[in-house]
Each structure stands twice: as C-alpha cells, then as structure tokens.
Amino acid sequence: MHMSAITKVVSYIIIIFIILSLNFFLPRMMPAGPLSGLTSSDKPVLEQYTNYMTNLMHGDLGWSTSKNAPVWDVLMRSLKWTLLLVGTSTVIYVIVGILSGAVSAWKKGKKTDVGLLVLLISMASFPPFFLGMLFIIFLGWKLDLFPRFGAQTLFIDYSTPFGVVLDILHHLTLPAATLTLTSIGVIYLLTRNSMLNVLGEDYILTARAKGLSEWYIMRRHALKNAMLPIITLVALIVGLVITGTIFVETVFAYPGVGMLVSDAISAHDYPLLQGAFLFIALAILAVNFIADMIYVHLDPRVKQE
C-alpha cells in the first residue's frame, strides 16, 4: 500500500475514535442541560468510558426509552429503509446530475444551459422538508397519486411478493423524489464547472486537432478529468444527502434511521439519539473513505507518489 493510503487510513481511525469519544462526553459536557440524572453515576469517569467502549464493541448501544427496546435493535429495524431511500436517490441524482452538468457545459450560454441552471439552482434552494410537504399536499392528497407516509401499507395481505414490492416502490416514490431533487443541484453545478475547466484545457484542443468528434472528446478526454475533483467532493455530497434523509424521512414518516433522530429528539430519548448519530456519522465517514480511495486509484499522478 502506498504511504498516502496508509496515512489516510490512520487519520480515519483517529476520527472514528474521536467521534465515539465525543458521543460519550457530550451529555456530560453540557451545563445543566436536560440530562442531569441521566449520566450521573458513582463510578469514576474513566471506568464509565471503558465500559462504554467495550459495550460499543459488542454492539450494545444502550436502551431506547421511547421504543422500549435495545437501541441496536431499533436501529437495525430502520436501517433497511434508509438504505433503500438513500441508495435509490443517490443512483438517480448522480447519473442525472452528471449528465445534465456535462450537457450544460457543452452547450454553455445557450438556452439549454441557462434553462438547466435556473431550474436546478432553484430546486436546490428548497429545504428538503418543505419540498416534501408540498409533494404530500399536491401529489399525495390533491391528486391522490401516492401514499403520504410510511414505507408500506400496513395490515394488507399481498398475495404475491410482487405486490409487496410494488407497494414499497409506491411508498418510496415521493420521499425519493424529494431527496433526489434537492440533491441534484450540487452535483450538477460541480460537474458543469469542472467540465468547463477541462474543456478549456490545451489537451482538448489537441484532441480536436486529431479530428475526433465532440461526443468522443467529451466522453473519453473531458469526463475523466472532470470527474476527479467531483469524486473528492462526493464525500461532501453524500454527507448532504444522508443528513437530508433525516428531514425527508421525518416529513414522510418514513421509518428509517433519519426519522429515529427526530423521534428521539421529541421524546428526549438520548440513548436512541446517540445511537442514530453514531450510525449516521460513521456511514458518512465510510463514504468519505471510499471516495478517497477511489480518487487515489483514478488519478495516475497521485498514484505514483
């Protein structure tokens, strides 16, 4: 493994450690918050800390007071819905975002570009929960096209698994649409800017001088170079989406990890809140890490160092 990869891994481990510790110290640091009583204990802090860490290693995240179950179980139940939501949205907005960004850069200044710019910038200015509420009202109630909440229709027996899948997709549509639309803007702008930079480079001129077609040049020469800075920012982007999920799930009562966050806050269920936070924070770190590793692999200049 290269030096840079090793240093990266080390720094990630350090950050994970910091986050875990932060999780432990946070409630104890807040001055006379709503928590005195929750963490008071006779044992010395160091012992509490080691207990906390060992428990974590065993997957013991405490007990959720509002759901009356181990935090781990509650999180596990909700994880699949969040994965479904975030996964679907990510695939869609990455593809659409990059394509529209590339097209915009190609046709810079013309109507297509300006139209896309205005449209996507406006959509990105909508807080995800507001857009979600609008969708619920117009597409959910007024037009009655989609269900307004939940991940599945309860208490209905579907004769075939296909029916179940269809029902899940039906419930998934609005939340996924909300999450996707509010996240596309970032990738679109990044791709557009990155492409514009690349299209101004000398090697693009060389490619034209060889008689290659515009489409070929975009695909083979420009896109790869333009993707490099975008990958570094993928971390940022997925971070935004994962946190956006908190709001979207809340609005649609979609039973994922994000909704647990707001549930825990309203119910003052701090163990659950901390558990959910941990999950989310670590998920974002994992994505960052993967993105870093991919970047190192893609840029031959960095690989050589």
Place this chain on the structure above:
Amino acid sequence: MIEDIIVFLKKYKSNKLGLVGLGILIFFVIAAIFAPYIAPYDPGHRYKSTEHPNSAHLLGTNHVGQDIVSELIYGTRVSLFITLFASIAAAFIGTFIGLIAGYFKRLDFFLMRIVDLFLTIPRLPLIIIIAAFMRPSIWNLIFVFALFEWSITARIIRSEVLTFKNRPYVDATRMFGAGDFHILGRHILPNVVPLVVVQLVLVSRYIILAESGLSFIGLGDPTAKSWGMMLHDAFEYPTIFISDIWMWWMLPAGLCIVFTILSLTFIGYALEELVNPRLRRVTTL
C-alpha cells in the same frame, strides 16, 4: 482601494442574477430591521387559535392564536440574525486561522490538522446532536453553527496567503523592516477580502438551510420563532395536510426560506464569477 470597490460594484451591476439576488436579500433585510413597524401585531400575543385569513389576520392565526403575518415578519429577524452572526463569526475565525496558518509555517501543520479534522467530521449530524443536548436558544444555535462553518474558509484563505506570501513585493516590504503583522494586515489581508466575502455568502446560505432544518425537527428556539419553527408548528398540527390551513400557515414561511436561499445563491454565483483569479488585482491599503 476605493477605486477597486467602485470597479467591483460596476462589474457586479452587469450580472443580472446577482442583482436579482441582492434585491431579494435587501427586501428581507428591510423587513427584518423595520419589523416592529411593519408587523400588525406582537407575534407573541395570542388571539383566537387557527383562524382562517380574515381582515384582522391576513394570514390567519396558528394553533395557539398567534398572528401568522407578524410571526412571518419577525421570523425574518430571527432567521437573518442567526445567519448573520453565525456566518460572520465563522468568517472571522476562518480568516484568522487561514491567515496565520498560511503565513507562519510552524503553526501551519498543526492548524491544518485541526481544519482537516473539522472538515472530515460530518457536520450536520454533529450540529444536530450538540444542539439536541443544549438548551434550545438562538445563541446556542449561533455558537454551534460558527463552530463548524469556519474550516472551509480557513483552508481557502490559507491557500491564498501561500500564493501571496512569496511574491517579490512582500519580500521587498520585509526588507524595509516591516513586521509580520504589518505585512499580513496591509498587504495580504486586502487581497484576501474578496474571497472572504464569497465564503460569507456561501456559508450564510448553508446556515439558513441548516437552521430551518434544525428548527423543523424541534431544536429551534420556541421563544424566538424562525421560519423553520413556524414550519415545525404547522407540521405538528394534525390536520395540516387535509384541510386548507397549509396554504397560509405553511406556504408563506416555506417560500420565505426558499427566496432567501435563492437570493444568497444568486449573489454567491455572481460573486464567484467576479472573484475569479483572472480578474483579481493586487491591492495594498
């Protein structure tokens, strides 16, 4: 320096999007400043609850009887206040750290590790959880936002400083006996200001979005209602979607957020085009 500002303003005028953004922002700022004179009622005062819009209450009242129009206007104050303070604090800290890290090599490594740390940590989840453990108040929110938004500015300012630090005219100034802080303050800082302004706008945009989100899930200050808090109240109301109440309770507040963010986006976009390295000139106070 004054001529630079004038040239800059002229160039800004030519950017239509930027002007639209600025116009919208000014509208909100005026509403915020003159709130007590514009708002028909005291937003805290309770009248009859959940009234439909009528002559007395143009947008009706909320679930505890507070006039929605007044809430909306005073909400401008809260939202803008939080954003302004938090982003200025973040800009200050970020610029300061960026200048120091860029200029003093010995501190650079240490400071940059801290910046990297803050940048890698997922911001919003951390903000949420810290805010959840604190008492819900405006100042706590400002503190939490400032705490996490300074790092990008620091990194950008630092790179700028590094390019300026070794320019010949800086060496020349040093030869004349100028001290480090003199150089930082008079020669490097003015050139860094345009970048800081752009960062300020972009960070403000993010903070408004984040603040509305936090308030929506219940972490806002119930005594000083921002637009996000209004949406939180509306959302909690049981029949909000079925009846028509959303039209005057939810829509205006949401649209205010959207327009504020739009205005900052446009301004940020216009500024970024202007502050492009192509157009930057060297300035000394």
Place this chain on the structure above:
Amino acid sequence: MSILKITHLKVHFPTEEGLVKAVNTVDFEMKENEKLGLIGETGCGKTVLGMSIIRLLQLATKIEGEIWYKGKDLLKLSEEEMRKIRGKEIAMILQNPTTSLNPVLKVGDQIAEAIQLHQGLAKRAAKEKAVEMLEAVKIPDASKRANEYPHEFSGGMKERVMIAMGLACEPSLIIADEPTKGLDVTIKMQIIKLMKEVTKQRAILFITHDLGVAAEICDNIAVMYAGELVEYAKTGDIFKNPLHPYTQGFLNSLPNRGLKPIRGMSPSLIDLPSGCRFHPRCDYAREICKTEHPEIVEKENGHHVRCFLYD
C-alpha cells in the same frame, strides 16, 4: 504541385477588450514536401494562422478568404468534412506538450485513437501502429513506454510524442507550432534532426520565433509581423540578404549577430499602428510609412517584401 494555397486570409475575433485582428490579409502557397518556416515574435498571429488552417478556432471568430487544400476550399467545408481532414490530411502539432497531452490517458492510447478513427484499424492493431510511431521518433523501449502516462516523460520526450501523434495517420501537411520552445539547446537540435528525417515526404509549416532552428529545416521562410507577411524568400536569401527592416532587426537580435534588440514593443493586435505596421519601430521610416500601407512586391529570385523602401 501546390498543396496549400492561402488567399486573402483574414482572422478577427471579438474579445472583451476589443476586436483582435490576428491575421490581416495573408497570402502564400506551399508545394508538396515543401518546408516553410513561419517566423515572428510572440503575439504576431502565427499560431492563429496555423489554427485557422484546420479551423480549430472558436465559433465567434470571423474568418474571410480562402484556404485551398488539394483543390478544396477548407473554409467552405462542413464541420464533419473538416474533421475527416484534421489529423489525417493535415495534422497540427500544438505548442507546449506538457499541457497538450491528456494527463489521465496513456500515451500509446492518445496516439492510437487517431489511427483508429482515420485508418479504421481495430484497437490492438492501432496500438501496435502507435508503438511503431514511438519507435520512429526514437523513443527507447517504445512498447513499454506506450503504456505510460505523459507526466512520466521528460520535455523532449513529450515533444517526440506530439510529433508521433502528428505523423500517425500519415498526413500530407504538418503544421508544427513551436516544437522546440522551452527545450535545451542539445534537445532542440535532436528534435530538429528527427523532424528532418521523418518528414521527408511531407510538407511542413514550421511556426517558430527561433530563426536558427528554422534555418536548419526550412526551404523557404515567411516573416510575419502584426498579422501580415512582411517578407518571403528562400532560407538562404533571408540570411544573406534580408530586405525588410524588421527581418534585419530580427537577425541582429540573434546571439551570434550581436543580440541587438529591436527598439519599441510589439504592437497590440487590437490597436494596430496606421500605415506600415512596423513604422513606429523602424529606423528607416519616412512620412509615407505613417500614412500609407505598403503592398507586397516581388524582387528578384522569388524574394517578396512589403516595404516602401523597395517600391
């Protein structure tokens, strides 16, 4: 047999600061296998001239005149037809190999893609041909190096790669833009020797500001100033008997002739001087030079010059 004939070529493009008149009524002709040097200072429009021949300029550019290549006026072709010519019939070797090569693609692939496109070879065959090209430009260990990236090559090596790319599809005309700029003297000489060898059967338009280098390889030399040709002659005649004061000044600025610089600054292509474009810097300038614009006249031996001294 004339391979390239340029008639009344004008290339202007609008910028924020004004209309840049990069090429102002240029006429010249090139025969098959002729090596023509296009000499001039930086900013005199020679690169723009080169790029306009294969229409590599942006859409906002205003081009007038005719560029005849093998019986066709290139300026009247559609973009699709033009693409068939670029790289295959006329290849341009652009300046600055460091920025002109794509950093994330292997060198061999960058040569092979033109071969695939223009000669219809399959990927593997094209790659093999690319390796042959690298060998032709004397890059050692060609098959291994074809799989490497541009940043792994030195400046001189990258220039060879650019030349290999230009030669790959066996064009009849090569436009080489400053192929030796920024290289060490010894490397310069190697590149020139290489170019002489590999381009025996082709015409080259050799764009450079380095007269010494042009002298080595070119049969004829055209001197360009402020967007127009001011002198044209066989290489030997230019050195033995430079007619235009600018050419004389240019020669005098060479190291082996005294390093005397020409006074004044090169003119802006937006605000061109009136009359003869060179008059502000000319030691022989007369009244007429400030007001009237001289035409090209032919002196003995195919030696052309644009100057009132010879009217």
